[in-house]
Amino acid sequence: MRRLLGGVTLAGLVAGLVMGFAIAPREATQGNVQRIMYLHVPSVWVAYLAFGVVLVASVVYLMRRAEAADRLAHASAEVGVLFTGLTIATGSIWGKPTWGAWWTWDARLTSVSILFVMYLGYLLLRGMIEDRERGARFAAVLGIVAAFNVPLVHFSVYWWRTLHQPPSLMKPGPGTMPDIIVAALLVNFAAFTLLYVYFVTRRARVLRLEAEAEA
Amino acid sequence: MNRRRKFIVGGVVIAGALAYMIYAGVTQSAVYFVTPAELRAAPVPGKAYRLGGMVVPGSLTWEPRSLDLSFTLSDGTATVPVRHKGTPPDLFGEGRGAVLEGSWTADGYFKANLIMAKHSEEYKAPHDKNEAGYRELFKTLRGEGR
Numbered sequence: 001m002r003r004l005l006g007g008v009t010l011a012g013l014v015a016g017l018v019m020g021f022a023i024a025p026r027e028a029t030q031g032n033v034q035r036i037m038y039l040h041v042p043s044v045w046v047a048y049l050a051f052g053v054v055l056v057a058s059v060v061y062l063m064r065r066a067e068a069a070d071r072l073a074h075a076s077a078e079v080g081v082l083f084t085g086l087t088i089a090t091g092s093i094w095g096k097p098t099w100g101a102w103w104t105w106d107a108r109l110t111s112v113s114i115l116f117v118m119y120l121g122y123l124l125l126r127g128m129i130e131d132r133e134r135g136a137r138f139a140a141v142l143g144i145v146a147a148f149n150v151p152l153v154h155f156s157v158y159w160w161r162t163l164h165q166p167p168s169l170m171k172p173g174p175g176t177m178p179d180i181i182v183a184a185l186l187v188n189f190a191a192f193t194l195l196y197v198y199f200v201t202r203r204a205r206v207l208r209l210e211a212e213a214e215a
Numbered sequence: 216m217n218r219r220r221k222f223i224v225g226g227v228v229i230a231g232a233l234a235y236m237i238y239a240g241v242t243q244s245a246v247y248f249v250t251p252a253e254l255r256a257a258p259v260p261g262k263a264y265r266l267g268g269m270v271v272p273g274s275l276t277w278e279p280r281s282l283d284l285s286f287t288l289s290d291g292t293a294t295v296p297v298r299h300k301g302t303p304p305d306l307f308g309e310g311r312g313a314v315l316e317g318s319w320t321a322d323g324y325f326k327a328n329l330i331m332a333k334h335s336e337e338y339k340a341p342h343d344k345n346e347a348g349y350r351e352l353f354k355t356l357r358g359e360g361r
Contacts, residue, residue, distance in 0.1 A: 027341075029339065030334065097305065098306050099331045099332055099333070099334070100303065100307070100332055152237060160246075160247060161246065161267060163314050163331055163333055165333070165336040167336060168336040168337070168338065177338045178340050180340065
């Protein structure tokens with residue numbers, strides 16, 4: 001099962017790269033540099049998804065005290081931090097040639113930095129508290145609180161004046177992209193989601209084995 | 216009220232307060248850029264601003280030898296003359312959005328130190344079908360240029 005998921009994920013990532021870098025057209029205004037969108041947008045989608053899972057798993061943990069939920073939250077937060085970092089890195093690389101700046105403190109970039117730091121803090125908190133049950137409880141509360149940042153990041157481009165453009169895909173209303181670009185993005189969304197599932201299930205398994213070995 | 220319920224209520228209160236603080240803090244203290252109309256309403260010479268707006272078509276002049284760039288920035292209500300020394304980003308141009316970092320001068324123009332191009336959320340395929348997709352990309356990779 002794990003092998004199969006890994007294989008399908010790998011195939012999906014290859015298909016996503018082919019779609020994004022070979023089949024999708026060179027964008028009319030920005031040129032080839034726009035292709036980084038096929039990594040940037042799926043990355044932030046996985047970050048949103050990961051922190052959403054942290055939220056749900058944390059609520060479940062506080063209600064049921066199920067250790068599996070705690071391990072899921074832990075694994076998902078780690079993967080979420082990784083993909084938030086990827087989002088910031090790819091965004092910065094995209095920003096330099098298009099905006100003319102690696103970084104600027106607009107609401108989108110500021111809020112995503114806060115998101116990144118809060119979940120780094122979450123992982124730090126998990127590592128700091130010796131008592132397993134206490135640590136899990138504290139982490140669950142922070143996992144719920146920090147999730148408020150996700151809508152803040154996503155809607156920052158509507159609520160405040162920003163340099164960052166509003167979303168093209170993750171929004172209601174008519175599309176702002178031709179079908180081929182949307183298709184290439186969706187393939188990458190699917191592949192990145194599979195990659196998320198793969199990473200989280202593997203990581204949660206390791207956490208379970210560690211807990212069993214300690215017991 | 217048992218301990219657990221107190222804990223949950225406390226958590227929700229803290230979460231709400233934190234969310235409000237972030238929202239209020241960002242809204243009040245960090246207006247990312249001012250518009251030409253806002254700058255015109257109360258210009259302070261020498262003060263650093265971020266100015267955002269649209270480059271007025273036909274207003275752009277660039278001297279490649281001296282790198283002197285000048286244009287007019289508009290928000291539909293007011294306009295501000297801008298001067299800059301340097302090369303703007305590729306996506307900067309007439310009829311497009313830009314965010315400038317710089318200061319208002321006593322001489323009545325905005326001196327931009329940094330020009331950032333604001334692009335839209337619209338992405339388009341090129342009109343020329345021959346330029347589309349992998350053929351064009353392979354040409355670039357082979358160094359045939361465009």
